[in-house]
Amino acid sequence: MLSSEILGYSLSILKGAVLTVEVALLSLVISTVIGISGALAKKSNNRLLRYVLFLYTTIIRGIPELVLMLLIFFGGQIALNNLIFALGYDTYIDVNPFFTGVLTIGFIYGAYMIETFRGAIQAIEHEQIETAYAFGMNKWQVTRKIIFPQMALHALPSYTNNWLVLLKSTALVSVIGLNDMVRIANLASGSIKEPFIFYLFVCLIFLGFTAISLWGLKRICLHYNIDTEKVLKS
Amino acid sequence: MDFSIIFENLHRYQEGLWITLQLTSLSVTIGLFLALILALMKNTTNPILSGFARCYIYVIRGTPLLVQLYLVYYGLSQLEIVRESFLWIFFREPYLCALFALTLNTSAYGAEIIRGAIKQTSLYEIEASYAFGMSKVQCYRRVIFPSVVRQAMPAYFNEIILMLHATSLVSTITIVDITGVARMLNSRYYAPFEAFISAGIIYLLLTILLVSIFTTLEKRINKQAYQLKIT
Structure with a gap:
């Protein structure tokens, strides 16, 4: 009896794993957008912008x-409902934990991504950018054709690291x-008293995710002909 | 926002701060010793020792601290072996469970930092020390460790700050640290802004304080090393 229940709960933990991946991937997208735009903004001379970024990372x-x-x-929750009330509506909205989770994690790792991409941009030789301007490219073309492709490769090690921590x-x-x-492991261990198995199972899934990520990194490295060991070490 | 709630409950935050500081300093101190042992184990040529260390570090770094905490606090109490032995006195207490999980966690990260620093030590220095007739222990004590301390310091200080922040997770297993106080006040008065912003400010101040202490320490140690080099 017990083993079939354990199997049932394990299946729902697997379903939860899908949600974990969704949260992780969506927040990765948000943090990457914040990271790239923040890194480009850090290059600008706008003082207010730099001050805001400093406050954010601190x-x-x-x-x-x-x-x-x-x-x-x-x-x-409170801020949103106060806002709705102030606008003159009389409804109550529940804040969705999914979006809160995604936004918070994306927002947090965005700060780390800024550093990742800033370092990657700095690693690009300045002569290349000057040459591109000399060839008559405009700022957008330089960013798209010179900075981005090289930035992506330079950012790879630190980006992978951020992804593993984010996950x-x-x-x-x-x-x-x-x-x-x-x-779900919490709930499962609440209903049948087998917390050890369930949490161990969750640990295994996380280890699997890490292994898959590292395998993916290896594939990317092979494709671009970079030394994986070197990437993982730095 | 009404911060008078916070001022009335300031003593609770003070107690929470004490718990947070205790957990951070104890886990980091014990974790440092374990990390050193693990790093040396991973560097040995003995396949069992290095294999164990490699697996341990991989598993701990590959899983979230939150799940590790749950595994220790809820999971171990399920096992008969734990419940019916002297270990139960230890794992019955949420505080000790938290300390146990935090220590294991930081030891794996610390081991990786130390191992990296050992690897960075110049091979010539080690060879020279052997050529001078030093034993392995002497070489470790006189050549490798001093260089490891300097190399690993910045990363290790960073790890301490990460641990300070990681202790906030212990509030999920009924311990009333700074975050725990904030969660309690929030559920009692429904004042999330006041409760969590004040907790955030306490953490921020602690972090700034630690960072300034660490940068002074780093400067001082590097200066000493520099003076040793030129004399």
């Missing part, structure tokens, strides 16, 4: 992810009530 690096997530989840931090969305695999 806050992200100084405050634990869990506190930020709880603040955005519970605080966002693990998706476990936090279970705390705000999203049914990812960690929370």
Whole structure:
């Protein structure tokens, strides 16, 4: 009897794993967008922009992810409903834990991605950019044809590293009530008293994700003819 | 926003701060010793020792700390062997479970930092020390470790700050640290902004304080090393 229940819950943990991947990939997209635009903005001479970016990275690096997530989840609820009330509507909206989770994680790792892409842009030889301008390319063309392709390769090691850390931090969305695999493991261990097996299973899935990511990195490295070992070490 | 709630409950934050600081400093200190042992194990030619260290580091770094915490706190209590032995006195307490999980976690990350630093040590220095007739232990003590300390310091200081932030997760297993106080106040007064912003400010100040201490330390140690070199 018990083993069939364990099997059933394991299947729902696998379903939760899909949600974990969704959260991770969506927040990766958000953090990449923040990272690239932040890195380009850091090059600009706008003082206000640089000040805002400084504040952003300081806050992200100084405050634990869990506190930020709880603040955005519970605080966002109140702020949104106050806003709706102030606009004159009389409805109540529940903040979706999925979007809160994705936004928070994307927002947090965006700060790390800025550093990743800034370093990658700096690694590009300046002569190439000057040459491109000398050939009459405009700023957008230079960014698209010279900076981006090289930036992507330079950013790869640190980007992979950020992705691996981001993937693990998706476990936090279970705390705000999203049914990812960690929370399903919580619920499963609550109903039949086998927490050890369920959490071990979740650990194995996370290890599998890490292995798949590293395999993917290896494929990319092969394609672009770079040394994987070198990428992983730096 | 009404921050008077926070001022009335300031003593709770103080207690939470104490718990956070305890967990951070204890786990980092014990973790450093384990990390050193693990790093040396991974560097040995013994396949069992290095294999164990490699697996341990891979598993711990590949899984989230939150799940590790749950595994220790909820999972171990399920096992008969744990419950019926002397270990139960230890794993019954959420505080000790948290300390255990945090220590294991930081030891794996620390081991990787130290191992990287050992590898960075110049091979010529090690060969020269052997040529001078030093034993392996002497070589480690006089040549490798001093260089490891300098190499690993920045990354290790960063790890300590990450651990400070990681302790916030212990609030999920009923421990009332800074985050735990904030969560309690939020559920009691429904004041998320006040509760979590003040917790965030405390963490931010702690981080800034630690960073400034670490940069001073780093400068001082590097200066000493530099002076040793020129004399």
